[in-house]
Amino acid sequence: VLAAAASQHNAELSNFGRGVSTLLAQVSQPPTSSLAMLEILSRPSASPSWRLRGCTLPCLRLVAYLSQFDGGASMAEARGPLLALLRDPRVEVREAARPIVAGFVRLHGAPARAQLLAWADASASAKAAADEQHAGLLALVALLLQAPYDLPPWMPDIIRRVAGFL
Numbered sequence: 001v002l003a004a005a006a007s008q009h010n011a012e013l014s015n016f017g018r019g020v021s022t023l024l025a026q027v028s029q030p031p032t033s034s035l036a037m038l039e040i041l042s043r044p045s046a047s048p049s050w051r052l053r054g055c056t057l058p059c060l061r062l063v064a065y066l067s068q069f070d071g072g073a074s075m076a077e078a079r080g081p082l083l084a085l086l087r088d089p090r091v092e093v094r095e096a097a098r099p100i101v102a103g104f105v106r107l108h109g110a111p112a113r114a115q116l117l118a119w120a121d122a123s124a125s126a127k128a129a130a131d132e133q134h135a136g137l138l139a140l141v142a143l144l145l146q147a148p149y150d151l152p153p154w155m156p157d158i159i160r161r162v163a164g165f166l
Contacts, residue, residue: 098139102142
């Protein structure tokens with residue numbers, strides 16, 4: 001299904017594959033299935049095809065959601081592919097991964113926020129390549145999305161870091 005969604009030779013097949021992929025991501029899954037889904041998604045999320053990598057995002061969104069119900073067993077495993085897609089060479093994939101990373105951090109609270117902040121600092125360093133800096137900036141923006149109508153005590157530091165990119 002993901003290969004059909006990533007097809008660039010047949011637009012109709014690609015649209016059909018994307019639709020099926022989205023529907024599959026919405027099927028009710030038991031929380032314990034998230035580790036198995038991560039194992040299945042590991043190969044396409046590391047594919048050389050950016051379209052295929054992007055097509056894994058709806059399924060990863062489901063895994064990120066389910067990871068809150070399994071007692072944290074799959075949190076670390078879900079975090080890896082999400083951050084890898086946030087660091088993707090294609091800007092389209094990075095931009096599509098940002099809201100999923102934001103939701104993942106919102107679900108897992110302060111520990112996930114601290115981990116993402118440390119990851120963003122490492123990625124957004126002045127010595128990093130432009131793609132890496134963009135990934136770090138997207139991670140900081142994902143943190144800003146945690147409280148769009150509020151200003152928690154940790155937010156001003158994130159705003160200052162984002163302002164450094166202007």
